[in-house]
Amino acid sequence: MIEPEAALEIILKSTSRLDAVDIDIVSSVGYILDEEVMSIDEIPPFDNSAMDGFAIRAADTDSATKDSPARLKIIDDQPAGRVSEKTVLPGTAIKVMTGAPIPAGTDSVIPIELTTYDDVVVNITEPFATGKNIRLAGEDIPKNSIVMRPGRLLQPVEVGVLASIGRTKVRVVRKPKVSILGTGDELIPLGAPLVPGKIRDSNSFVLLNQVLNAGAEAHRIGVAKDTLEDVQAKLSAAMVNDVVVTTGGVSVGERDFVKDVLLEMGAEQKFWKVAQKPGKPVAFLTLGEKLIFALPGNPVAAVVCFEEYVRPALLKMMGQTKLHRPLVNAIAAEDFKKKAGRKHHLGVMLEQKDGHYFVKLNGRQGSGILTSMAGADGIALLPKEATLIKAGEKVKVQLINLPEDH
Ligand code: AMP
Numbered sequence: 001m002i003e004p005e006a007a008l009e010i011i012l013k014s015t016s017r018l019d020a021v022d023i024d025i026v027s028s029v030g031y032i033l034d035e036e037v038m039s040i041d042e043i044p045p046f047d048n049s050a051m052d053g054f055a056i057r058a059a060d061t062d063s064a065t066k067d068s069p070a071r072l073k074i075i076d077d078q079p080a081g082r083v084s085e086k087t088v089l090p091g092t093a094i095k096v097m098t099g100a101p102i103p104a105g106t107d108s109v110i111p112i113e114l115t116t117y118d119d120v121v122v123n124i125t126e127p128f129a130t131g132k133n134i135r136l137a138g139e140d141i142p143k144n145s146i147v148m149r150p151g152r153l154l155q156p157v158e159v160g161v162l163a164s165i166g167r168t169k170v171r172v173v174r175k176p177k178v179s180i181l182g183t184g185d186e187l188i189p190l191g192a193p194l195v196p197g198k199i200r201d202s203n204s205f206v207l208l209n210q211v212l213n214a215g216a217e218a219h220r221i222g223v224a225k226d227t228l229e230d231v232q233a234k235l236s237a238a239m240v241n242d243v244v245v246t247t248g249g250v251s252v253g254e255r256d257f258v259k260d261v262l263l264e265m266g267a268e269q270k271f272w273k274v275a276q277k278p279g280k281p282v283a284f285l286t287l288g289e290k291l292i293f294a295l296p297g298n299p300v301a302a303v304v305c306f307e308e309y310v311r312p313a314l315l316k317m318m319g320q321t322k323l324h325r326p327l328v329n330a331i332a333a334e335d336f337k338k339k340a341g342r343k344h345h346l347g348v349m350l351e352q353k354d355g356h357y358f359v360k361l362n363g364r365q366g367s368g369i370l371t372s373m374a375g376a377d378g379i380a381l382l383p384k385e386a387t388l389i390k391a392g393e394k395v396k397v398q399l400i401n402l403p404e405d406h
Pocket residue numbers: 182183184186187199200201202203204247248249250251253296297298299
């Protein structure tokens with residue numbers, strides 16, 4: 001049996017970043033950039049108006065007063081998207097809309113609401129400064145500049161930046177393809193009637209969505225019966241992908257075949273059994289470049305083992321460098337009791353008061369009580385040797401699911 005920290009270290013040592021692919025920017029959110037993105041163009045590509053107003057020569061307004069306004073002749077109307085061929089000479093102006101190019105000869109844009117005007121003339125009743133309301137070419141992105149470097153997580157705004165510089169494709173780190181395989185004679189599929197001795201498969205659906213939430217690709221292989229032949233067949237089918245996640249059949253029972261079959265297939269066992277509760281019988285193996293996580297069948301154990309071991313590995317494969325959920329020091333809102341000897345993971349709720357998180361259990365706990373993790377804000381990590389954490393003492397909580405604050 002090894003410690004959870006050692007287990008994670010072994011996993012991350014065996015995990016490498018995947019290769020790169022070119023994808024459409026439209027579907028690039030969640031990927032890690034794998035190229036230096038340059039812009040040849042400057043953005044915006046031309047000086048343009050930040051307001052609806054009149055492009056003027058500011059000097060024309062120097063002696064403007066209420067009684068003797070500057071009266072500038074409107075020589076053109078320039079909406080966004082059009083370039084006026086006219087040049088503004090002293091005593092004239094061009095009506096412009098937000099985003100319209102700054103007309104030749106002008107040096108300022110006076111907002112429409114500071115003027116009075118008709119079709120022919122605009123009146124300005126006080127001096128207006130030069131250089132106002134002009135967005136300069138290149139103020140967002142200079143010509144021939146580096147816009148983003150490799151390693152950047154692409155988010156909606158990054159996609160917008162790529163669009164603004166004219167990119168349609170972008171080179172990113174590929175996402176891992178993950179096989180999900182349940183095991184157990186007791187499991188019946190989604191929608192089937194419950195009959196004596198059987199339970200419904202829930203782990204497959206939790207894991208499928210945990211994989212998707214982590215940003216990877218999930219493929220359900222199904223559920224293997226507790227026979228050597230079926231475990232063999234389903235594991236072979238699962239092995240087409242980069243990562244295989246199984247649940248159940250990895251403990252010490254006579255019909256727990258998962259590990260034996262994997263070893264027979266040539267997989268190398270990196271560890272089996274971790275000093276934690278729940279999730280002790282978790283195993284990690286590799287087969288060539290493939291990673292295999294054999295998670296316990298108990299539903300909460302599967303959730304916890306995914307969070308602790310599978311998720312960081314998937315993030316690393318995707319090229320992320322931040323692999324861990326945020327960890328906060330919360331204050332116990334009630335006593336937490338446990339046995340010494342193993343680190344405990346518990347589904348908890350957090351409440352924020354006076355700048356502190358207060359933590360309490362998310363209902364009854366147990367490795368088979370899946371609802372203890374449903375809606376949990378976090379997983380409390382209780383140290384190996386602790387036996388009693390009293391209300392008011394500190395508890396480390398991994399944030400897995402904090403809702404919006406307001
Ligand atoms: P095992 O690790 O195969 O010994 O299973 C441990 C416990 O988890 C047993 O009570 C199983 O019935 C339960 N279990 C195993 N696989 C699943 C699953 N896919 N969904 C829900 N419960 C499961």
